[in-house]
Amino acid sequence: MTPARDTAPAGRSVAADLTLLLISAIWGTTFALLRDSLRHIHPVELMALRFSIGGAIVAAVYARRLPKTKPLWLRDGARTGLFLAAGYLFQVIGLATITASRSAFLTSTYVPMTPFVAYLLLRTRPDWGGALGVILTTLGLVAFAARAQFGAGGGAALSLGAGDLWTLACAAAFAGQIVYTNVAARRSDFAVVTIVQLALSAAVGWGLVIARGGFSVPMDRVPWGVILYLATFATAFVITLQTWALGRTTPTRAAVIFSTEPIFAAIFAGLFFGERMGGLEIVGAGLILAGVLTTELWFPMVGWLRRRRA
DSSP, X not given: OOOEEEOOOTTOOHXXXXXXXXXXXXXXXXXXXXXXXXXXXXXXXXXXXXXXHHHHHHHHHTGGGGGGOOHHHHHHHXXXXXXXXXXXXXXXXXXXXXXXXXXXXXXTTHHHHHHHHHHHHHOEEEOHHHHHHHHHHHHXXXXXXXXXXXXXXXXXXXXXXXXXXXXXXXXXHHHHHHHHHXXXXXHSOHHHHHHHHHHHHHHHHHHHHHHTTSOSSOGGGSOXXXXXXXXXXXXXXXXXXXXXXXXXXXXXXXXXXXXXXXXXXXXXXXXXXXXXXXXXXXXXXXXXXXXXXXXXXXXXXXXXXXXXXX
């Protein structure tokens, strides 16, 4: 069977791509916050609270859509929810033992993973612009993280610990979530799919909390400010927008745009924690932006060249 091209639906709009960029900016604020909050609360407890609050918010906003739910929408939401739950669970487990910058880099490896996952699951392959964009952004991610990954002593940082492996598993889960959400959002109601995703993720979190014997942290010591930010903006708002936007683009295109997340993370760290980007990080940021522009402008450029030749 010949693989299909990874092409966007006819209704794809610039608004969807800008929405994905906004999502990346919000995600960029979460790494340092997650790392700090894990000093006070266990990863599965954070997950349970975050997705319960986020799911309740989305369900309240879109309550009128729920009575119209179809079985297909529930199946799509459950499938994407399993990937979402696995991704966030693996990420917070990894963050318990590695730095926020290392987590941001390893999580972003879902960019090169996504085209392969799309091929394995859907038998689709990216167009030339998307493929070139993935290559450029992957090189940018490596350069962007080089200072953090490779210390003055050289190769010691190349070894992968348990936290690194958990975070790589997180990246694979996010790649699967992007691919399946792209399919689900084209044929199912985006709000219902979002609610089911968040509800399933919350259920997984609470199941793990119960398996551990309940909450280990008194409620008055829970970092509620961070939890509410994560639940409201980085979960309810972002996952709803992501589900809507992924139905109007391609998995590869979305992954390339999402690769800007470490840039936003560095900007956030600079503004609030005084961290500054080094030379390699600036080069990496340039390559990531070049990859995004290549993916965005490939078809307009090809169309312009064809018109010039006609």
